[in-house]
Amino acid sequence: MACLLQRLFKILWRISSLLLASGSIKQTSQRQLLICLFILMMALLSGFVSATPSKGVAKDRSASLDPLNIHSAEWVSIFNKKALICQLQQLDSCLTSLPIHLQQQAALSSQAIRLAMGFKNAMVLSVSHATIAGVIVIQPEREPVNQSGLLGVTTYAIGLKDQARLSLWHEIGHLHNINLQADTLPAQLSAYQHEWLADVYLLWRIAQEGVGLEFAWQQLHRRNLAVIQDSENLSHWSSPQLQFLLQRFDSKALQEYSDYAHFIADVYPLLPNYTSREIAEYSSLIQRTFGSGVVQPLPNYMYWRHSSLALVLSPTLTKLMGESAAQNWLSQHLPAFDSL
The missing domain is CATH 1.10.287 (Helix Hairpins)
Known part of the structure; x- marks a missing residue:
């Protein structure tokens, strides 16, 4: 027509x-x-x-949002609820879009939010409300343009494309997963589980938007480089889960899951789901492998984690060094890993 x-x-x-x-x-x-x-x-x-209806995620209005263009209050759908998106620079006026009783909560005051935000580029605050899921606060100007990591004496880095949009989808993912707790997802989730689940939503969302799974790979490489740079970043290390999904789903297969709740219900039981003890072991191994203060080599240190860590790091090291150099590096620093 x-x-x-x-x-x-x-x-x-x-x-x-x-x-x-x-x-x-x-x-x-x-x-x-x-x-x-x-x-x-x-x-x-x-x-x-x-x-004419626009293409994209039918249940989520944020498909057409560019976080860099959000200058006032914007709303995004979270299943049967909605969330308010605010730029930090317009936070005070943006918060007036909330119902009065939510504005009066101490945690949702502009002062409390600014204090919690600190130097973050984005954050989310969930609320208990019949129709409102939470508030997402963004600082697009603070989004990183690259992610680096030190391997020996060489610093490697990757460029981060459209990171502001990816960060917004990650925060939206937090609210989707919170909404599914005690139903599709367990009622109790650790802080680490919340983070990697938000990136699982991000991967699903990337596929639904049809922008190419290279953005999901970018997120995987970013998370790997972040832990190489500092083991404290294990709190956001979603690379094991992203790699698991990227090895099993292409864009077409992911797009067949038009509803996120159905997707996470199917994949959650299959995803790597580390205990706090396992995370502590990975943290110790990563510090020993990449820490700048490490002098004495211990080739068999945490040998039972070498294989799984090498498998997750391998795509990122291959992207940075090339396949041959990456395999040589892994053989030298994680000698107990299986042949990849």
Whole structure:
């Protein structure tokens, strides 16, 4: 229908141009009628386009949002609820969009939020409310443009494309997962589980938006480099879960899950789900492997974790060094890993 209107508009434009050029339309009333026809056709065309449903995630209005363009209060759907998105710079005015009783909560005061935000580029605050899931606060100007990690004496880095948008989807993922607790997901989740589950939502969302799974790989490489740089970043280490999914799903398979709740219900029981003890072991091994203060080599240290750590780090090291150099590095620093 849109194409038909466009063709009619072009035909009308050509006819009128010929008439005007030939001098056939001389009277003012005729010219005014022609102008009115133009306006009517343009109105029909623009009205049809604006009424056409946009592609993307049907249940989530944030599909068309660019976080860099959020200058005032914006709302995004979280299943049967909604969340408020605020730029930190417009936080005070943005918070007035909340119901009065939520504005009066101490945790949702602008002072408390600014204090909690600190130097973060984004954060989320969940609330207990019948129709509101929470508040997402963003600082797009603080988004990193690259992620680096030190391997021996060499610093490696990757560029981060569209990180502001990915960070927003990660925070939206937190609220989706919170909404699914005690139903599809366990009632109790650790802070670490919340973080990697938010990145699982991010991967699903990337596929639904059709922007290419390279953004999911970017997130995996970012998380790997972050723990190489500092083992404290294990709190956000979603690379094991992202790798598991990327090895088993392509974009088409992910897009078949139009509903996130169905997707997470299917994959959650299959995903790597480390205990606090296992995370502590990985932390110790990563510090020993990548820590700048390590002097004495201990090739068999935490040998039972070498294989699994090497498997997760391998795609990132291969991207940074090339396949041959990455395999040599892994053989030298994690010698107990299985042949990859």
